[in-house]
Amino acid sequence: MLSLTNVSLRRGSKVLIENASFQTHAGQRMGVIGANGCGKSSLFAMLLGKLEPDDGELAVDPRDEIAHVAQESPQGAGAAVDYVMDGDHELREVQAAIAAGEADASKPDLHIVYERMEAIDGFTAESRASRLLHGLGFAADEYQKPVREFSGGWRMRLNLARALMCRSDILLLDEPTNHLDLPAILWLERWLRRYEGILLIVSHDRDFLDQVCTRIAHIEHQGIQLFTGNYSQFESQRAEQLAQQQAMYARQQKEIKHIQSYVDRFRYKASKARQAQSRLKMLERMEQIAPAHVDSPFRFHFIEPEKQPQHLLGLTDASLGYDETLILNDVNLNLSAGDRIGLLGVNGAGKSTLVKGLSTGSTMLNGDRVLSKDTKIGYFAQHQLELLRPDSSPIDHLRDYAPDDREQDHRNYLGRFGFGGERIFEPVAPFSGGEKARLVLALMIRQGPNLLLLDEPTNHLDLEMRQALSVALIEYTGALVVISHDRHLLRSVCDELLIVHDSIVERFTRSLDDYPAWLKEQEENAGKIAEKWQEKPTRAVSKKQQRQEQAQRRQRLKPLFDKVRDIEKKLASRRSRLAELEECLTDESIYTKPERKDELTKLVQDQAAAKSELEALEWEWLEASESLEKAN
Numbered sequence: 001m002l003s004l005t006n007v008s009l010r011r012g013s014k015v016l017i018e019n020a021s022f023q024t025h026a027g028q029r030m031g032v033i034g035a036n037g038c039g040k041s042s043l044f045a046m047l048l049g050k051l052e053p054d055d056g057e058l059a060v061d062p063r064d065e066i067a068h069v070a071q072e073s074p075q076g077a078g079a080a081v082d083y084v085m086d087g088d089h090e091l092r093e094v095q096a097a098i099a100a101g102e103a104d105a106s107k108p109d110l111h112i113v114y115e116r117m118e119a120i121d122g123f124t125a126e127s128r129a130s131r132l133l134h135g136l137g138f139a140a141d142e143y144q145k146p147v148r149e150f151s152g153g154w155r156m157r158l159n160l161a162r163a164l165m166c167r168s169d170i171l172l173l174d175e176p177t178n179h180l181d182l183p184a185i186l187w188l189e190r191w192l193r194r195y196e197g198i199l200l201i202v203s204h205d206r207d208f209l210d211q212v213c214t215r216i217a218h219i220e221h222q223g224i225q226l227f228t229g230n231y232s233q234f235e236s237q238r239a240e241q242l243a244q245q246q247a248m249y250a251r252q253q254k255e256i257k258h259i260q261s262y263v264d265r266f267r268y269k270a271s272k273a274r275q276a277q278s279r280l281k282m283l284e285r286m287e288q289i290a291p292a293h294v295d296s297p298f299r300f301h302f303i304e305p306e307k308q309p310q311h312l313l314g315l316t317d318a319s320l321g322y323d324e325t326l327i328l329n330d331v332n333l334n335l336s337a338g339d340r341i342g343l344l345g346v347n348g349a350g351k352s353t354l355v356k357g358l359s360t361g362s363t364m365l366n367g368d369r370v371l372s373k374d375t376k377i378g379y380f381a382q383h384q385l386e387l388l389r390p391d392s393s394p395i396d397h398l399r400d401y402a403p404d405d406r407e408q409d410h411r412n413y414l415g416r417f418g419f420g421g422e423r424i425f426e427p428v429a430p431f432s433g434g435e436k437a438r439l440v441l442a443l444m445i446r447q448g449p450n451l452l453l454l455d456e457p458t459n460h461l462d463l464e465m466r467q468a469l470s471v472a473l474i475e476y477t478g479a480l481v482v483i484s485h486d487r488h489l490l491r492s493v494c495d496e497l498l499i500v501h502d503s504i505v506e507r508f509t510r511s512l513d514d515y516p517a518w519l520k521e522q523e524e525n526a527g528k529i530a531e532k533w534q535e536k537p538t539r540a541v542s543k544k545q546q547r548q549e550q551a552q553r554r555q556r557l558k559p560l561f562d563k564v565r566d567i568e569k570k571l572a573s574r575r576s577r578l579a580e581l582e583e584c585l586t587d588e589s590i591y592t593k594p595e596r597k598d599e600l601t602k603l604v605q606d607q608a609a610a611k612s613e614l615e616a617l618e619w620e621w622l623e624a625s626e627s628l629e630k631a632n
Helices: 040-047 080-085 089-103 110-119 122-135 152-165 182-193 206-212 231-266 270-285 351-359 382-387 394-401 407-415 421-425 433-446 463-475 487-493 512-533 543-584 594-631
Strands: 002-011 014-024 029-033 055-060 066-068 170-174 198-202 215-220 223-228 311-322 325-336 340-344 364-371 377-380 451-455 479-483 496-501 504-507
Touching: 002 040, 014 040, 014 055, 014 215, 029 040, 029 206, 029 231, 040 055, 040 170, 040 198, 066 152, 080 122, 080 152, 089 110, 089 122, 110 122, 122 152, 122 182, 152 170, 152 182, 182 206, 182 512, 182 594, 198 206, 206 231, 206 487, 206 594, 215 231, 223 231, 231 594, 311 351, 325 351, 325 479, 325 504, 340 351, 340 487, 340 512, 351 364, 351 377, 351 451, 351 479, 377 433, 382 433, 394 407, 394 421, 394 433, 407 421, 407 433, 433 463, 463 487, 479 487, 487 512, 496 512, 512 594, 543 594
Parallel strands: 014 223, 029 198, 029 215, 066 170, 170 198, 340 479, 340 496, 377 451, 451 479
Antiparallel strands: 002 014, 002 055, 215 223, 311 325, 311 364, 496 504
16 A cells, blocks of 8 residues: 655745645556646655655555666666566576575575575566567567667666566556557556556556556645546546536635625624624635636647648658668658648657658658648657757747747747746756747747648647647648657547558558557467468378367367457447447537536546447457467
8 A cells, every 4th residue: 555644745945745645555557647847756756765755644565666667778788688677676686596506505495495486487587578578669689689779769668668577566657658659558558457556657648548547646736636537537527626616716706795895885884893894704714716727828829821732742652761771662642731641650660751751851762752832841850859059048949930020929929838937038958858849849830831740749748738739730720740659649630540561651541549459460460471481281180080179179269259259249339339428429508508517527427438448348359359369
């Protein structure tokens, strides 16, 4: 059990958390959310013993093993699989004891150490570490590769695998999806749903929180409030809570106004002085309910493009790559006004290579790139954060793009992206990754592009900014191509999906929700091809023996087959139920009639629950199908 009782936490003079209390137990998976700077990372630091609470009590069983992802990039010369295995500290201790015992034959208790090795499943440790590496996207021939030879993003994946390797009681994950592509995120979701300890996750990926979390801890106004369910269910409960709070505030203000008018009218009349004084004290004692601040701090829209040509940009028979290294071949892609395309594919497949080729042609090796004379490209990529001038302020950067605008116009514009007051005059060098990403987005939008090329635009952005960006992109009238592992963003803004794989780019004819199944099929097909090359001649058997073996095989497969069929029936039923709920939510009167407010709340909650149940069933179907395929 993990328990906080009236805990307060400060950093310098800033109060982050005050009088916070909650408990969480094994098997609970809690998402920790809140605005940037509210104290999420400091809470984790306190749980790890790096910070002490300023007040209150933090209770953690001293026997509990706490695992977290190291933020430092590893540099060692050891193999990747060994680095991951180092995450199981007891394993390494037992292995050292076995080595010492085998070197010294006089030690009589070696069998006890071997028994402990068996108890902690130590003899399969390398296999378990390899499965973690495979799930996070490492190729089999990279397991023995020295850690120092991996790039920064892949080293952070090694840190994540090492944390998962630890047989922990409490697992703390701070933005675990930042360096992962979508296939690795989908695998991580499945792994975490099977985690049996206490799991606390800080994440700005709402789909990830929906898939993994059973509770939400919301940090706001120095307090921590717990909600049951995933992030979508939190949103529904929070919206209802704020609506009630706003109604209470309105009623209270009306009451205060009435009492104040009485006080103002009679406080100087002797006959009414006592009553007026009594009501004045009532006003002083009355708890002031703060108005509900439901508006996001970020509210912006894309500037309407001056020109919107029908044909914007095209690649014909294009080969793309770097120097002599071919990444993509025979690419034919035409972008027209109104196109809204999302790119899918594993890391390294060539998505960024394609977007760079579209943006500047810098990765073109062969073929033609045709750009309309009226096409104005807005390109966002993570490396552009490094192109900001460290000593210049946000307003200095904005003046480069809008030199004729007044300072007040600059202030108003930057304010929509969360830059207010004197912050707009400060150098950007110490800005956080999220602040730099917001500034780069603001500068790109100010140019009024009619074609957006976005490469992971939500990295470093919190939930509020991601939502604001989604809304702005939905309203955007130009064309866009976006790479993102944020499934909510892809669902919200894209009408068409392209898949980048095996050196080609082709249309993805399924929905985004079918992408996990497609990945599983690709993996199975690759396995079948490998098996085909390794096939050995089989011995001749009689027809009678064949029939007996086939009957036994059918008997063995029947439970697995029945399970798949049963899940498919449940899926059909849940999809039908979800369709019914969404049909009910299309009724405009439910939003306009006050008497139907409770009905609307119930429908939204049922819809969130139905979606969550449907996604869980889909994963269950994938696992059951995989078991049937293996047994087959």
